[in-house]
Amino acid sequence: MHPADRTFHRWALTLLAAWVLLMAPALAPALAREAAPASADPVLENRVMRLSSELRCLVCQNETIAASHADLAVDLRNQVREMLREGQSEADVTRYMTERYGDFILYRPPVKSTTVVLWYGPAVLLVAGLGGLWWILRRRNRLAADQFDDDEPVAAPDGSVRADDLQGPR
Amino acid sequence: MKLLRALIPLALFAAVAVFLAMGLGLNPSEVPSPLIGKPAPAFALPQLVDGTVTGTGTSTSSNTTTNTSTSTGQPLSREDLLGKVWMLNVWASWCAPCREEHPLVVDIAQRKLVPVYGLNYKDAPAAATQWLRQLGNPYTGVLVDADGRVGIDFGVYGVPETFIIDRQGIVRFKHVGPLNAGVVRDKIEPLLRTLNAPG
Numbered sequence: 001m002h003p004a005d006r007t008f009h010r011w012a013l014t015l016l017a018a019w020v021l022l023m024a025p026a027l028a029p030a031l032a033r034e035a036a037p038a039s040a041d042p043v044l045e046n047r048v049m050r051l052s053s054e055l056r057c058l059v060c061q062n063e064t065i066a067a068s069h070a071d072l073a074v075d076l077r078n079q080v081r082e083m084l085r086e087g088q089s090e091a092d093v094t095r096y097m098t099e100r101y102g103d104f105i106l107y108r109p110p111v112k113s114t115t116v117v118l119w120y121g122p123a124v125l126l127v128a129g130l131g132g133l134w135w136i137l138r139r140r141n142r143l144a145a146d147q148f149d150d151d152e153p154v155a156a157p158d159g160s161v162r163a164d165d166l167q168g169p170r
Numbered sequence: 171m172k173l174l175r176a177l178i179p180l181a182l183f184a185a186v187a188v189f190l191a192m193g194l195g196l197n198p199s200e201v202p203s204p205l206i207g208k209p210a211p212a213f214a215l216p217q218l219v220d221g222t223v224t225g226t227g228t229s230t231s232s233n234t235t236t237n238t239s240t241s242t243g244q245p246l247s248r249e250d251l252l253g254k255v256w257m258l259n260v261w262a263s264w265c266a267p268c269r270e271e272h273p274l275v276v277d278i279a280q281r282k283l284v285p286v287y288g289l290n291y292k293d294a295p296a297a298a299t300q301w302l303r304q305l306g307n308p309y310t311g312v313l314v315d316a317d318g319r320v321g322i323d324f325g326v327y328g329v330p331e332t333f334i335i336d337r338q339g340i341v342r343f344k345h346v347g348p349l350n351a352g353v354v355r356d357k358i359e360p361l362l363r364t365l366n367a368p369g
């Protein structure tokens with residue numbers, strides 16, 4: 001083997017080792033799974049997680065029941081799993097949860113008189129804002145040019161005029 | 171006219187400020203209970219008597235010691251409590267705010283405002299008994315909810331929680347978090363006066 005080849009090999013090995021060391025922390029979570037799913041059935045588990053991610057954890061309010069590690073979230077996840085395993089539908093589970101915790105537990109609350117503003121308020125505000133902008137721009141366009149003041153050089157208190165004010169329109 | 175126009179931004183600002191100020195006063199961790207005005211969920215739970223869990227209820231947790239030989243401590247159900255106004259106080263020995271509110275619960279029991287039943291939520295019977303010995307036992311009965319099922323039925327999400335249930339078994343009041351003197355004086359006592367009024 002040519003000495004240069006050997007140097008290259010050594011370099012390549014060092015680089016590979018460095019890469020493995022650097023990547024190890026990133027790989028660790030994938031290898032060390034936190035908790036095995038309680039059900040061996042991946043289809044059921046999939047449904048449990050999908051439904052749980054629509055439900056708000058009430059202990060840590062900005063997390064879903066699927067994501068939270070709170071005791072109550074674990075219990076509610078088990079409840080969802082049990083109900084689905086018994087053959088109950090997603091709607092049954094949602095009804096079970098809202099009967100106990102109210103619409104608050106739903107990340108997508110139903111549209112009703114108390115939630116209309118929540119659902120359509122942003123759209124109304126957007127339309128109103130765009131309408132207002134259009135109206136102002138149109139009005140401004142219609143104004144005659146002479147309604148605006150001419151650009152005038154601004155004089156300092158001592159009467160002198162700064163050089164950049166004399167450069168005209170920029 | 172021009173003056174009115176100039177006031178529009180101020181009015182908008184004031185409206186937004188009022189709404190934001192209202193938002194500041196709200197407590198986002200207090201979730202309105204859908205249970206108010208509805209029948210209390212059905213339950214039949216064993217009771218905690220001197221460190222042992224007595225009476226076989228619906229709770230079938232294996233880590234609780236069952237001792238059915240004692241005559242006290244039958245399983246208690248919602249139906250057993252129909253006909254009287256009662257308070258349900260959800261607590262656990264591992265719950266720090268429960269310790270904080272406990273003197274108030276003891277006070278309510280001592281003044282005989284209402285019979286207080288405890289719901290010992292996801293707790294170890296021995297630890298719960300020790301806790302009651304140390305801090306005093308205000309409870310007419312302590313229901314043992316070892317797996318937290320009845321807690322879920324009551325919509326419990328943060329221990330301690332307190333419910334008031336009327337003679338017909340309807341939930342009339344719920345408080346999440348530790349009780350305080352203000353809540354007892356301004357909400358619980360007036361409500362109990364109405365509920366306990368004859369007729």
